[in-house]
Amino acid sequence: MSGSIDRAARRLLRLRVFSLFLLCVLTFWFAMIAGTYRASNRLLALAALVGVIVLALDALLLARRVASATPSSVSTHLLEIAARFAPLAVLNLMILNVFAPVLGFVASLLVNMPVLRTWLTLLGWLSGQALFALFVLGIAGLVAVTAMRLLDLAVRRWRPVERAVTIGDRAVVAVTALYCALAIALTFNGTFDRADATEHRSEIVSVWGVSGTSLWWADVRSWDARDGLKRVLIFPERDQVVHTLLSEGQHVRVRIRSGFFGLSWVESMRLDFEHEMEPLVAAAPSAATPRKRLIGMLLRDGRWAEAATQTAAYARYHPNDRALVKEVAAALREARQAERAAELDRMAVPVSQARSGR
Amino acid sequence: MLLWLIAYWHLSQLSWDLVQVSRTGPRALAHYLAGNYREAARAYQAGLRGQVTLPYTNDPAGYWALRAGDLDEAERRARTTLALVPSALEPQITLAELALERGKPPEAVRAFAAVLRRNPDHVDALYLGAVATARAGDPGAAIQSLNRALRAGSAGGRDAVLYRIMELAGELRERPPGQQPLCLLAHLHRYLRIFDERHGLTAMSYARQAIAAGDRPADAYLTLGIMHDKRGEYEAARRAMRQAIAADPRHAEALRWLAVEAQKEGDPLVQYQMITKAFEAAPTDPFYLRDLELILVTRLGDPLGMATLMQQAIALDATNAEAHAQLAKALVLLGDPAGARQHAKRVAALQGRRGEGP
Numbered sequence: 001m002s003g004s005i006d007r008a009a010r011r012l013l014r015l016r017v018f019s020l021f022l023l024c025v026l027t028f029w030f031a032m033i034a035g036t037y038r039a040s041n042r043l044l045a046l047a048a049l050v051g052v053i054v055l056a057l058d059a060l061l062l063a064r065r066v067a068s069a070t071p072s073s074v075s076t077h078l079l080e081i082a083a084r085f086a087p088l089a090v091l092n093l094m095i096l097n098v099f100a101p102v103l104g105f106v107a108s109l110l111v112n113m114p115v116l117r118t119w120l121t122l123l124g125w126l127s128g129q130a131l132f133a134l135f136v137l138g139i140a141g142l143v144a145v146t147a148m149r150l151l152d153l154a155v156r157r158w159r160p161v162e163r164a165v166t167i168g169d170r171a172v173v174a175v176t177a178l179y180c181a182l183a184i185a186l187t188f189n190g191t192f193d194r195a196d197a198t199e200h201r202s203e204i205v206s207v208w209g210v211s212g213t214s215l216w217w218a219d220v221r222s223w224d225a226r227d228g229l230k231r232v233l234i235f236p237e238r239d240q241v242v243h244t245l246l247s248e249g250q251h252v253r254v255r256i257r258s259g260f261f262g263l264s265w266v267e268s269m270r271l272d273f274e275h276e277m278e279p280l281v282a283a284a285p286s287a288a289t290p291r292k293r294l295i296g297m298l299l300r301d302g303r304w305a306e307a308a309t310q311t312a313a314y315a316r317y318h319p320n321d322r323a324l325v326k327e328v329a330a331a332l333r334e335a336r337q338a339e340r341a342a343e344l345d346r347m348a349v350p351v352s353q354a355r356s357g358r
Numbered sequence: 359m360l361l362w363l364i365a366y367w368h369l370s371q372l373s374w375d376l377v378q379v380s381r382t383g384p385r386a387l388a389h390y391l392a393g394n395y396r397e398a399a400r401a402y403q404a405g406l407r408g409q410v411t412l413p414y415t416n417d418p419a420g421y422w423a424l425r426a427g428d429l430d431e432a433e434r435r436a437r438t439t440l441a442l443v444p445s446a447l448e449p450q451i452t453l454a455e456l457a458l459e460r461g462k463p464p465e466a467v468r469a470f471a472a473v474l475r476r477n478p479d480h481v482d483a484l485y486l487g488a489v490a491t492a493r494a495g496d497p498g499a500a501i502q503s504l505n506r507a508l509r510a511g512s513a514g515g516r517d518a519v520l521y522r523i524m525e526l527a528g529e530l531r532e533r534p535p536g537q538q539p540l541c542l543l544a545h546l547h548r549y550l551r552i553f554d555e556r557h558g559l560t561a562m563s564y565a566r567q568a569i570a571a572g573d574r575p576a577d578a579y580l581t582l583g584i585m586h587d588k589r590g591e592y593e594a595a596r597r598a599m600r601q602a603i604a605a606d607p608r609h610a611e612a613l614r615w616l617a618v619e620a621q622k623e624g625d626p627l628v629q630y631q632m633i634t635k636a637f638e639a640a641p642t643d644p645f646y647l648r649d650l651e652l653i654l655v656t657r658l659g660d661p662l663g664m665a666t667l668m669q670q671a672i673a674l675d676a677t678n679a680e681a682h683a684q685l686a687k688a689l690v691l692l693g694d695p696a697g698a699r700q701h702a703k704r705v706a707a708l709q710g711r712r713g714e715g716p
Contacts, residue, residue: 094362105379132366135359175660245623247593280658284630288659317662320693 005069012229017065023176024058027051030183037190038233038266040256042219045231047186049215054179057172063144064169068152093131100124185261192260200254205229216243218269220252230254232269239269251275281310286317292324299331308340310333315347322348373553375520377494380405395528399521406517414438416663419448421516429456447473451483455518465491479645481512485519485549497539501577504545505611508647513552523549540568540662544581551588558585576606581617595619610640614649621653629653641671644680651684661691679708 031051039045096103107120128206155162200223209216214236222228232254236242251274255267277294284290291314298307312327314321325348332341368391369377377384386401407427410417417423420435433456436449454469470487473480484507492500513520527546530538547561562585568578583598596619602612617632633653636646647668654664668685671678686701 097366102379104374104377108374128366128370132363132370135363135366139359139363241623242590242592244590244592271624273625273627276625280627281629283627284654284658284660284663286660286662287654290626290658340700 017062017069020058020062020065022139023173024055024062026180027055027058027176030180030187031055033187034183035235036233038187039186039189040230040232040254040264040266041050041258042229042231044263045180045217045233046187049180049210051183052213052215054172054176058176060144060148061169061172063141064148064151064305067145067148090131090134093127093134096123096127097131100127175296186263189259189261189263190257190265193257193265195258196291197255197257200256201272202252202254204246204248204250204252207234207243209234209243213214218243218246218252220254220269223254232266234269238267241269241271245271263292285313288314288321290320291317295324297327299328303336304332304335304337304340308344311344315344371555375517375553376402378402378405390524395524395531397528399525399528402521402524403518419446420452421448424452424455424459425516425518429459432456445476447477447480447483451486451516454483454490455486455516458486458493458522463490463493467494467496479506479510481507481510482514482516482519484510485514486516486522489522490530492526492530492539494540497542498574500542501574504542504549505577505580507622508545508549509611510616513549520550520553539573539577540564541574541581542569544568544578548581548584551585558588561585564687576609576612579605580609580612580615583612587615587619592619596623608639610643610646612637614646615638617649617653626657630658637667637671642675642678645677647671647680647684651687655688655691661688664688665692677708679705682708700708 028051031048031054034047034051039047060135088356103120103124106166107117107124110117110120151161151165155165202220202223205219205221207216207218214234216234218232218234219229220232223229234241234243234246251272252269253272254269259265272298274293277297281287281292281294291310295307295310295314298304298310307328311325315325318324326343329341329344329348332338332344376387376390377383382401382405386398386405389395389398389401392623404527406425410423410426410428410431412422414435416466417435418433418439420439423435424432432452436452436456439446439449440453450469450473454466454473457463457466457469467487468566470483470490473483473667474487477483488500488503488507489502491497507514523546527543527550530543530640532545541564544564547557547564551557551561562582565578565582565585569575569582571590579598579602583595583602586592586595586598596616599616599619602609603616606612613632613636617636619630620626620632630653633650637650640646651664652669654660665685665688668681668688671681672685675681682701684702686698686705687697689695689701
């Protein structure tokens with residue numbers, strides 16, 4: 001069994017281009033995973049960025065191997081087919097693209113045929129997108145392979161360059177392997193973590209990142225070390241914020257998981273406006289939602305007297321909502337605040353019932 | 359490939375409205391891409407000209423005749439309809455546009471003002487009226503009209519709106535540097551951005567120049583903020599909006615936009631403060647009442663607060679149908695169906711007077 005695996009691995013390594021392509025895919029995958037199980041440590045939080053850099057190095061290495069590769073008979077055949085049909089596909093796309101305004105115009109006339117209209121509009125639009133992507137890939141590939149051919153020429157002519165390139169080649173593969181190992185550790189740290197998340201309140205100190213990409217971080221005040229910082233890779237889908245919404249001084253709530261290997265990682269980071277509840281209640285005293293939230297917060301923090309006062313104010317503005325008053329009274333009773341609970345109970349009793357009880 | 363990519367990069371940002379399928383369409387597009395907006399607008403308009411194909415019954419306002427370039431026929435149709443239905447707005451807009459076309463801006467301004475007295479939020483009248491007032495030498499009034507039209511979220515129904523604004527922008531840009539109405543140019547490019555994303559940067563550049571020159575800084579900051587928002591730069595947008603408010607604390611649109619930005623962030627206090635300040639800055643403008651209802655009633659659960667504000671609005675303008683409608687809804691929530699019915703009746707009476715049936 002181990003012999004066949006060994007043979008397969010050796011065969012794969014002999015496929016120099018394919019093996020590096022697989023390494024690129026793996027690096028990309030691990031860069032994504034490192035972003036998913038984002039560590040809150042200042043250095044480990046940069047794992048996704050490191051992944052992108054490693055991926056770029058892998059891509060360069062791949063271009064070099066493609067440039068110096070001798071294609072097999074099957075690859076040669078496939079390349080010949082591609083070379084025969086690619087210009088035709090590009091030409092068709094270009095023709096479609098030139099006529100895209102006409103397609104758009106025809107689509108705008110087809111008021112009663114929504115399906116055909118949508119298809120025509122999409123066809124005009126997609127032809128441009130597909131051609132754009134093809135040309136960008138083509139130009140990037142051409143530039144990379146040409147650069148690598150030049151490098152190969154230099155390698156053949158100068159020995160120090162050859163040594164540097166060989167060392168560089170091995171270094172990139174080694175760094176990629178190390179990165180993948182780190183990413184596997186981060187993945188296991190997150191996937192096998194069964195501990196509950198703990199929520200910490202913090203404040204954003206700075207927001208920084210690579211413009212034009214989704215690689216952005218928020219440095220927030222540490223909750224476990226004075227003057228310390230925690231770094232959070234912003235994950236818009238999970239945090240429900242984009243980096244352009246964040247700025248210095250904003251309050252945040254960070255949910256932290258302890259991690260299977262003890263490397264704490266960030267489950268989510270949300271903007272926190274809880275500190276605004278009291279001024280909001282003061283500004284809009286008759287508003288039900290903020291006062292209810294404030295009462296909930298006060299009960300959670302054990303500020304019983306204030307919770308009772310706010311509930312009494314709520315009952316004055318919303319006399320028909322007795323359920324909330326009863327709920328708060330029950331919570332106060334549970335917290336051994338019998339006197340305050342009794343006061344609220346009196347407010348919760350309907351007027352008719354109170355009279356009949358006398 | 360590279361040339362195609364550059365061409366695609368420029369063209370892909372354009373709306374289909376700028377790719378006109380007509381004899382003069384390619385010339386218009388070429389002028390447009392070269393930045394000759396005045397010539398481009400004239401070529402686009404020339405592309406619409408031709409035979410009047412629609413009979414009077416299908417074009418009672420004379421709009422299609424005007425679009426086809428038959429000014430006399432357009433006037434005849436508009437006047438015939440006005441003789442039959444003196445309150446019709448569309449023929450009046452056609453007559454106003456005819457005055458603009460014949461180089462009589464003061465006459466056009468009066469005609470558009472008459473339409474806007476009857477329907478203050480008629481988008482076509484606001485845009486074309488802005489062009490007329492700018493040509494009559496009143497950039498401040500033109501900016502007000504543009505802001506009012508743009509807040510409706512519509513680019514206008516008549517395709518002439520785009521070409522007339524493009525033509526005006528082209529003419530104003532050609533003036534010597536010291537004589538350019540910078541803030542107006544920022545607003546005109548803000549409108550053109552609807553059709554071509556690249557105008558966003560031009561609008562921002564003119565807005566910055568207007569701020570430096572002290573040309574209506576609050577409006578210029580507002581445009582700058584909105585352009586930042588459209589580019590997804592929300593923090594920069596908030597900063598610009600705050601500066602607009604610092605320049606003019608009663609700038610209702612800037613206050614509303616800041617509420618919009620606060621909503622994106624999820625900040626309830628700023629949202630509440632800004633929308634109520636927007637209402638206080640323009641208490642008789644029905645436009646702000648829907649947003650006010652959304653925040654006060656739906657999000658904060660404060661029908662009492664909403665009812666209080668609506669009573670203030672009605673005290674200032676008893677014919678404000680939207681305020682009566684909102685008050686009726688708030689009274690229902692407050693358990694006062696009789697009061698709600700009374701205000702609902704008032705809404706029906708006011709709408710009947712304006713000729714707006716269900």
